[in-house]
Amino acid sequence: MLVLSRRVGQKIIIGNEVTIEIVSVSGDGVRIGISAPSETSVHRYEVFTEIQVANKAAELISNQVEDDVLENLAAHIRTKQKS
Amino acid sequence: MPVINIKEKEYTYSEGDVISFAEGLIGLPDMRRAVLISMNELEPFRWLASLESESTRFIVVDPNLIFSGYDPFDSSIKNSSPVQTLAIVKVSSDWQKTTINLRAPIVIDPATNRGSQQILSDSQYQFAEVLPQN
DSSP states (O other), X not given: OOOOOOOTTOEEEETTTEEEEEEEEETTEEEEEEXXXXXXXXXXXXXXXXXXXXXXXXXXXXXXXXXXXXXXXXXXXXXXXXX | OOEEEETTEEEXXXXXGOEEETTOBTTBTTOSEEEEEEOGGGTTOEEEXXXXXXXXXXXXXXXXXXXXXXXXXXXXXXXXXXXXXXXXXXXXXXXXXXXXXXXXXXXXXXXXXXXXXXXXXXXXXXXXXXOOOO
């Protein structure tokens, strides 16, 4: 991993288009400004991994679930929609 | 017509139905080309099935059918063209434990059939929202 030292107001550039600016530092907290093309997604790492885990779990369960469980669940939702 | 196998049954689709996810889904890079498969007995659920990996598929649902008023992108502010929104369902044999990912919806542009999974940051919507319990 590349480790760089920066001061408040200084930036880092990744590739040609992504810049990261140290906005402020307070105690052990750092505020970071990120400029990136709109098609580049930027997320807090924990949120990203949480969704990764959720996607994998949903994929696994979708493949393992019995047809009748799915059909019963769908029927339950259809009943709710009508009521 | 090309066919896709889901749980040992064949379903046909047309090339025009293929949805492309340039980045795959989050944590699932095998989801770059996929199709939505409807089955009467599963309505309102549908399968979102990868054309690249037979085991990569999900149960999805239009979240608005279950959570009316679901508006992840605040359409009153963002005046953009209508998109199709789908949410991934994590099925449980106990319907009360079935959850829907409202925090990371799949968004598809019907004009181009391009899709992506969006993460709503700082949102009230949950990764694992339970079905309405009454």
